[in-house]
Every structure is written in structure tokens, then in C-alpha cells.
Amino acid sequence: MQHYANPAKVNLVLDLFRAYPKAAQQIAAVQWRCFFDTGAFKRNLPIHIASPLSARFKQTCQYQVVGMLNSFIANRANDFKDAVMGIPDAILAAFDARHSERAWLGSHGRPVSYTRVALLYLGKYRAWYRAAPAMKGLPIPAEILRLARSIMRGVFARHRRPSMGQIQMLLDEKVARIEATRSMAEHTPFAYWVKLATLRPGKPISIPIHANVHYESVAGERMACVQINLGERGLSIGFVKDVPVTPYAPRMEVLGVDVGLRYLVATSAGDLMGRGLLDRLIVWDRQITALAANRQKQGLRVRSRRYDTLVARVRSFLKNEINRVLNRLLAVRQPDEIVIESLDFRSPDLSRRMNRLVQNFGRTVFRQALAAKAEQFGFTATEVNAAYTSQSCAKCGYVDKKNRRAERFTCRHCSHTAHADINAAMNIRNRRSVATMASRWVSQSAILEALVRQFLERCTQRPYSRPGSGILSNPYFLGFAGWRTESSMENSEAPLL
Structure with a gap:
């Protein structure tokens, strides 16, 4: 406002x-x-x-x-x-x-x-x-x-405790009251006035507020509170609306989502959304890196009005793109539960400076946007451990570093092929039902051991899917020496998948 x-x-x-x-x-x-x-x-x-x-x-x-x-x-x-x-x-x-x-x-x-x-x-x-x-x-x-x-x-x-040193003011009607202009007969261009208490007892001030088209277009009841922020551009005042829950009829039970920069979202249903995100970020990264290097060469501090403008553009683009893709995803799939990995927005194609910006800001915005939409539509959002989801086969469970080559996933055991991000999304969806691997606190070594044991148990229960000899050289299986000896003896007698 x-x-x-x-x-x-x-x-x-x-x-x-x-x-x-x-x-x-x-x-x-x-x-x-x-x-x-x-x-x-x-x-x-x-x-x-x-x-x-x-x-x-x-x-x-x-x-x-x-x-x-x-x-x-x-x-x-x-x-x-x-x-x-x-x-x-x-x-x-x-x-x-x-x-x-x-x-x-x-x-x-x-x-x-x-x-x-x-x-x-x-x-x-x-x-x-x-x-x-x-x-x-x-x-x-x-x-x-x-x-x-x-x-x-x-x-x-x-996790650091919330810092109150930079807190903005969210004020209820005890100290800030919104008064709407009653009619055009009052001859004022302002739609609202905020009556605000000050440090002077008994001497409040009235601040005129112009109408905001976007705010007025959103359905919902205005709440009796005022948000007053202080930023680099001075004071800003906002109102809050209680937006009603949007009718939402789930069309599928669970949707796994892999989040990245090459494709912002890949789903277990086969969707790839948010193409071109990384390319845009690379362009801005070059501009920001060149500007920072030039200012450092001149002995100036990195931050400047132009630098802040470029960073603001990156943040605005990320925020808009994340919300756009999530809106599209919900419109197309309408899941009852969304399962995501522990978010990682870093990319080797970006500088350390840009990776830090994208990781910190992008992760926060994605979580906030997903939580807001979960509250609005009533679906569940679950976050699971992402360890080895990109190296495990979603079909047979075989885990191998060589399964993935760039954007293509080809299982070295069952020959299952898929887009690597979609295969990872399928693993993310499946992992939510395995408590010992879903927790973000479980170590990578514990998850690897669970994946290997799970795969070997499947092979024991299904003799026709006995692992091939190539698995014997997989370093992930080196700790299972007893199985390796038995498998090497029986491997020639059992057909391979």
C-alpha cells in the first residue's frame, strides 16, 4: 500500500x-x-x-x-x-x-x-x-x-534463534487502527487512513493510504492489523487479508518432486517444469561477477546501487519463477501430498557468490511458497533426505554412481532408463514411506547401507533377478563380502535381467 x-x-x-x-x-x-x-x-x-x-x-x-x-x-x-x-x-x-x-x-x-x-x-x-x-x-x-x-x-x-534486532512492526488495533474512507463525498484521493499511536502519550497520528489494485482484487476479509516495514527505500505500510481456503480436490495421492536449477521441478509423474532457469542465472552471474571484480580492482566496496539492483532482479526472478512453477504444478497434478528432497539450489555452472545467493534465497522462497500453498489448498508437504536419490534405480533399487550420466539415467542392473531428474523424483516419492531413510538426520552412510541391504534382500527373494557380475566391482557393495562370495559362485547358474 x-x-x-x-x-x-x-x-x-x-x-x-x-x-x-x-x-x-x-x-x-x-x-x-x-x-x-x-x-x-x-x-x-x-x-x-x-x-x-x-x-x-x-x-x-x-x-x-x-x-x-x-x-x-x-x-x-x-x-x-x-x-x-x-x-x-x-x-x-x-x-x-x-x-x-x-x-x-x-x-x-x-x-x-x-x-x-x-x-x-x-x-x-x-x-x-x-x-x-x-x-x-x-x-x-x-x-x-x-x-x-x-x-x-x-x-x-x-539453527540460530530468531533475531529481533531487525524486526518489522506487525501492529494490532490496540495501537494501529485502519479507517476506510466512507464515501467519495469526503473529497479525498485516499482509500484508507491508519491511526497510529506514537511515543507521545495521547497524541496519535493519521497516515493517509492510497488504494492498491492488487490488494483490493484478492478475495478475503481485511484483518485488524497493520504491517509497517523499514527498508532501504524508507517506510512501507501493508494490510493483511484472511484469504479463504481455495476449493481443492486431489486427483492423485502422492507426488515426488526433485528441485534443481536445470529444471526447477521434475516430478514422479514425468513432468519437467521451469526450463531455462539456469541459463538466465548464468547471464546475471556474469554481470554481477564482472561488476564486483571491477569495483574491487578500483578499491571500492562491492555493493553499489547497480550491484543491489542486479541482485534484486535475481531475487525477483527467482520468486516469480518459483511461484509460477508451483502454481502450474498444482493446477496440472493436484496431489494430496507433495514430497520434496532437502533443497539444494547450487550449480557448478555458477560462481560461489551466485550459488550463495541462489541457495540462501531460493531455498527460503521455495519453502515459504510451498508452505503457503499447502495451507491455502490443504495438501501435505513432506521433506525427505535426498541422499543417493539420483544414483538409485526407481524400478529395482540398485544404487550405483555410474547409473547416472548427465541428464540420462540407465540402471546397470535392470537397464531401466529415464530422465535422471524424473527418476530421482520417483525415488523421493518412494522414500517417504521408509522411515529409516526419510529422516533428514540419517547419515549418508546409513542410507547407503539400507539401500544396499534392501536391494540384496529383493535379489534373495527373487532368484531370477540375481545381481550380475558387474555389481561385484561396485564400491558401494564392498562391505558385503559374504554375499559377494556366494554370488560369484552362483552367478553363472542364474539368468540375469
Whole structure:
């Protein structure tokens, strides 16, 4: 939304921006202490901080801070679940043995690890730091609670806490109220006015706002909150709408998606979308690299108005392309669940500078766009470990580094051929149902071992698909010496696929 605040009003808003982040940092510190003491953030916690903000402004700030922290913890809960699912059964068996009286039966009627179930329970309800969490009326053993907290320390070590130093202001109607122009008879070109409290008690200001065609065209109810941002171009003001859930009828159950730069999206259904993305990025990469090198040669700092403009173009292009491709994908396939790999937007064809930009920005935008569309349409988005998805055959499961040559995949065992990215997408789709390989915390070596064992078990169950002699030279199979000896003796007697 375009605002028309005069310089005096802008200065009063800037005064708020000098006080608001400092208050947010103090509130966040108190909330983190509350979280580790009680196991939860509290929106209505009494606020005792030194700040020129009014009590109402502090409360609004605390609501925003708690919302950000809860969102952060929700993501860390997913990381915790991945870590728990990646713990080998042998490690959990020692804990289970000490609590054998609490043996747990799964939905299939077979015993499952009580320790794993208890850890998942703690993660589901975010009860890692509660005083005495209980499951099914029984307190969770202290050593399992200590294990959960140890896992969470590892999770927190991988992710920095949200920084409030650059927080923008999301204000509710206690301190910022939107007033719509009632009629054209008021003789004003402005569609709205924002009545905003300031650091001067009892002296709010009114900021005129021009209508935004795109905002008005979006269906939904305007919410009673105002977003005020401070960026390089000064102040910007935005309104928020509660957009209704779009009717969505899934036409397929699960769709695997491989994300990259040569093709932004390849799917398990055979789609290749987002062609030409890498070519455009290479052009911008050359321009940015040449500009940076020239400025460094002159002894100037790299950033300049032209440099920032080029970077902004790259970001804008990535954001538009990601949203365009996702919209197209959902319109064509309409899956009930989308399974993606751990996102990696790097390419050897790009410079280190461009790879860093594309990786950091592209990954964030893709995740945010996918999460927003999942919420809008009601489908599920699942992220799995991508290790060896590009080297494994989606048909027989054979894993070999030589299976893939550029964009072509040809299995050296069953001769299955496919586009390499589509084959990877099929593996990503299949991996979601294998808990021991889906977790992003499982090591590559553990996944490789699981893939090799799974393939060999299939060969044992199907004598007609006995591995060929070429597999004996595959370094991935070197750790299975017993099988290699037996296979070399029987290989000449069994027909090969």
C-alpha cells in the first residue's frame, strides 16, 4: 500500500522503529527463559522492561515476538522428529530394556520401541522442557527426558534463534487502527487512513493510504492489523487479508518432486517444469561477477546501487519463477501430498557468490511458497533426505554412481532408463514411506547401507533377478563380502535381467 505521510509523521514512525526492536529483544530474552523453565512461551506474561513504548505497544510487541518464536519452535519440532526417526534401533534397545514393563504395541499389533514413541510424544506436544511430562497417565522416565533434551540441544545448535534486532512492526488495533474512507463525498484521493499511536502519550497520528489494485482484487476479509516495514527505500505500510481456503480436490495421492536449477521441478509423474532457469542465472552471474571484480580492482566496496539492483532482479526472478512453477504444478497434478528432497539450489555452472545467493534465497522462497500453498489448498508437504536419490534405480533399487550420466539415467542392473531428474523424483516419492531413510538426520552412510541391504534382500527373494557380475566391482557393495562370495559362485547358474 502506498502511504503519503509527511516528513514530520515519518519521523514519529522512525522513533517507534528505534524503540520497537530493542523492546522485542528484551521480551524475547524473557520468553526464552520462560520456555526453558516451563516448556512454553506465554503471550500474556507480565512485561517488566525499560522502554519508551506504551504498555499497549509492549503487549502488541510481545504478541508478535511469541508468534515468531512459536513458528521457530514448530520448525524445530519437525527437526526433532526427523532426528528421532533417524536413531538406530540398536541404540534405543538399551533404553527399552531398562523400561521393559512399558512395552508398546504399534497399530499393526507388533512391538515398537517405547523410547521412540515417548520421544515422538514429547516432540508432538513440545514437552521437552516441562517439569514432569506424562504419556497415557504414566510419567516419562527421566533418562528419556534427558535424551530428548540432548537431541534438542543438537537441533538448536544447527539453527540460530530468531533475531529481533531487525524486526518489522506487525501492529494490532490496540495501537494501529485502519479507517476506510466512507464515501467519495469526503473529497479525498485516499482509500484508507491508519491511526497510529506514537511515543507521545495521547497524541496519535493519521497516515493517509492510497488504494492498491492488487490488494483490493484478492478475495478475503481485511484483518485488524497493520504491517509497517523499514527498508532501504524508507517506510512501507501493508494490510493483511484472511484469504479463504481455495476449493481443492486431489486427483492423485502422492507426488515426488526433485528441485534443481536445470529444471526447477521434475516430478514422479514425468513432468519437467521451469526450463531455462539456469541459463538466465548464468547471464546475471556474469554481470554481477564482472561488476564486483571491477569495483574491487578500483578499491571500492562491492555493493553499489547497480550491484543491489542486479541482485534484486535475481531475487525477483527467482520468486516469480518459483511461484509460477508451483502454481502450474498444482493446477496440472493436484496431489494430496507433495514430497520434496532437502533443497539444494547450487550449480557448478555458477560462481560461489551466485550459488550463495541462489541457495540462501531460493531455498527460503521455495519453502515459504510451498508452505503457503499447502495451507491455502490443504495438501501435505513432506521433506525427505535426498541422499543417493539420483544414483538409485526407481524400478529395482540398485544404487550405483555410474547409473547416472548427465541428464540420462540407465540402471546397470535392470537397464531401466529415464530422465535422471524424473527418476530421482520417483525415488523421493518412494522414500517417504521408509522411515529409516526419510529422516533428514540419517547419515549418508546409513542410507547407503539400507539401500544396499534392501536391494540384496529383493535379489534373495527373487532368484531370477540375481545381481550380475558387474555389481561385484561396485564400491558401494564392498562391505558385503559374504554375499559377494556366494554370488560369484552362483552367478553363472542364474539368468540375469
